[in-house]
Amino acid sequence: MQTAVSIAKHLVPRTFVEGGDGAGSEVTTLKFPADFVWGTATASYQIEGAWDEGGRGLSIWDTFSRASCPDTGDVACDHFHRYQEDVKLMQSLGLKNYRFSISWPRIQPTGRGPANAEGVAFYHALIDCLLAHGITPLVTLYHWDLPQALETEHGGWLGREVVPAFEEYARLCFAAFGDRVKTWLTFNEPWCTCVLGYGTGEHAPGATSADGAKVYLSGHHCLLAHAAAVDVYRREFQPAQRGAIGITLNANWNEPLAHSDVAIAANHRDAAERMTLWALGWFADPIWKGDYPEEMRARCGPRLPSFTEEEKVLLKGSSDFLGLNHYSSDFVQDSGDGDFISHWGKPSKGGYFGDQHGTALTHPAWARTDMGWSVVPWGFEKLLLWCQRRYSPAGGIYVTENGCAVAEPTKEAAIKDDFRVAFLNGYVAAMHQAMEQGADVRGYFAWSFLDNFEWSLGYSKRFGIVRVDYDTQERTPKASARWLSSVVASNAVQLARDARFMDAATMHAA
Numbered sequence: 001m002q003t004a005v006s007i008a009k010h011l012v013p014r015t016f017v018e019g020g021d022g023a024g025s026e027v028t029t030l031k032f033p034a035d036f037v038w039g040t041a042t043a044s045y046q047i048e049g050a051w052d053e054g055g056r057g058l059s060i061w062d063t064f065s066r067a068s069c070p071d072t073g074d075v076a077c078d079h080f081h082r083y084q085e086d087v088k089l090m091q092s093l094g095l096k097n098y099r100f101s102i103s104w105p106r107i108q109p110t111g112r113g114p115a116n117a118e119g120v121a122f123y124h125a126l127i128d129c130l131l132a133h134g135i136t137p138l139v140t141l142y143h144w145d146l147p148q149a150l151e152t153e154h155g156g157w158l159g160r161e162v163v164p165a166f167e168e169y170a171r172l173c174f175a176a177f178g179d180r181v182k183t184w185l186t187f188n189e190p191w192c193t194c195v196l197g198y199g200t201g202e203h204a205p206g207a208t209s210a211d212g213a214k215v216y217l218s219g220h221h222c223l224l225a226h227a228a229a230v231d232v233y234r235r236e237f238q239p240a241q242r243g244a245i246g247i248t249l250n251a252n253w254n255e256p257l258a259h260s261d262v263a264i265a266a267n268h269r270d271a272a273e274r275m276t277l278w279a280l281g282w283f284a285d286p287i288w289k290g291d292y293p294e295e296m297r298a299r300c301g302p303r304l305p306s307f308t309e310e311e312k313v314l315l316k317g318s319s320d321f322l323g324l325n326h327y328s329s330d331f332v333q334d335s336g337d338g339d340f341i342s343h344w345g346k347p348s349k350g351g352y353f354g355d356q357h358g359t360a361l362t363h364p365a366w367a368r369t370d371m372g373w374s375v376v377p378w379g380f381e382k383l384l385l386w387c388q389r390r391y392s393p394a395g396g397i398y399v400t401e402n403g404c405a406v407a408e409p410t411k412e413a414a415i416k417d418d419f420r421v422a423f424l425n426g427y428v429a430a431m432h433q434a435m436e437q438g439a440d441v442r443g444y445f446a447w448s449f450l451d452n453f454e455w456s457l458g459y460s461k462r463f464g465i466v467r468v469d470y471d472t473q474e475r476t477p478k479a480s481a482r483w484l485s486s487v488v489a490s491n492a493v494q495l496a497r498d499a500r501f502m503d504a505a506t507m508h509a510a
């Protein structure tokens with residue numbers, strides 16, 4: 001039987017610089033490049049509230065949360081009314097960059113037609129407030145809150161009609177805000193939109209697809225919408241506005257399970273690679289290489305739509321940089337190799353997951369966050385290097401989200417979030433190690449500035465570096481907020497080995 005012990009021997013050890021006492025205190029300072037971009041991130045539906053104010057239309061998350069979630073975003077962090085206080089807090093923490101998303105149904109209540117002046121006014125005010133406090137805005141156009149009308153009329157991202165609608169919406173945003181917004185992200189994590197929204201049904205609009213066809217079709221339309229919006233920006237706005245535009249994709253790292261049999265080890269390696277392609281290559285290959293990965297084409301057949309030659313040209317090179325969201329890692333075995341350690345994880349079934357023929361497993365000794373996600377800083381290092389090798393994005397890689405949920409039942413618990421501090425410290429240090437090996441990482445955004453509406457899990461999961469009391473809307477910075485402040489101020493992180501998280505070198509101690 002394969003065990004954790006034999007996994008570890010195949011992982012590359014990380015290098016730690018010994019501390020000054022020579023006795024292995026193992027603390028060292030990792031310096032970042034002078035122009036490195038540090039910040040935090042949020043998303044409109046997760047924090048704004050004010051669901052029926054300012055002429056806002058309904059989004060698919062209003063509908064879905066009412067029908068299928070423990071909570072709604074009706075009030076959330078009430079950021080719509082409290083943005084000035086939030087921006088001041090950001091400034092007081094010394095944060096200089098902020099990634100937020102625009103709510104499409106605030107700009108176009110029914111998803112088409114002229115801009116809603118009140119919605120535009122809100123984002124004008126937010127952007128001006130940020131700039132007045134010395135904070136640079138980075139704006140995501142689509143962080144999952146599709147206007148409900150587009151779902152009702154066209155089946156959301158299953159409908160080709162949503163592509164020109166997104167183009168129109170993007171144009172309105174570039175025209176209104178592009179004089180002050182110099183970094184744009186078209187989509188946040190289309191993987192989640194498509195897999196969770198049209199495959200498993202965990203996210204809005206709650207559609208399911210046993211054979212995966214809807215997953216691939218919605219992904220195809222997201223890609224075409226991304227390309228159309230980038231084309232509009234480049235032709236109509238970029239020459240004068242001189243900003244950058246890209247996309248944010250999410251991926252776990254998939255570490256192949258080791259095996260003493262060379263053939264089986266190769267199967268696991270291929271399965272791990274496939275899982276990364278299905279997560280990241282699905283979107284990044286069309287954007288950096290002009291088409292879907294060949295492995296996907298071969299295994300999905302006609303369920304994976306095809307691009308025309310014209311569409312391939314439009315897609316290729318359509319991201320000035322790679323935005324990457326990363327939260328966790330898994331070990332992967334080829335699904336065909338039996339069940340020798342399958343009790344560690346869930347075998348995948350059918351459709352989008354079955355196509356990958358890989359099974360994700362957790363290591364029993366890995367620390368877990370309150371989401372149940374494994375804490376594996378060295379997986380981040382490997383993922384960044386994988387992205388660098390496969391895509392070498394000309395404008396670099398921006399880590400647009402990384403963070404963890406911690407159970408914080410009380411304010412007292414929240415302000416001592418040492419687990420989050422250790423998590424962030426470990427991941428930032430791992431990112432630094434990737435940079436030393438050639439990963440062109442230009443920025444890092446902690447998820448999230450505030451505790452917020454964690455989608456289908458509502459307010460039960462807290463990702464913020466600032467606590468939100470949902471009864472009073474009081475904001476209280478946690479220890480992690482002070483940690484980020486000091487990282488920003490020193491442009492460095494103190495690397496200290498944390499006994500809770502196994503690095504590759506210590507895994508065999510498990």
Ligand code: PNW
Pocket residue numbers: 043046188189192250325327401447454455463
């Ligand atoms: C991201 N997964 O979602 C989103 O961009 C955020 O809005 C969200 O709050 C944050 O991460 C934390 O969940 C993800 O299943 C949802 O691997 C699911 C996954 C990854 C990211």
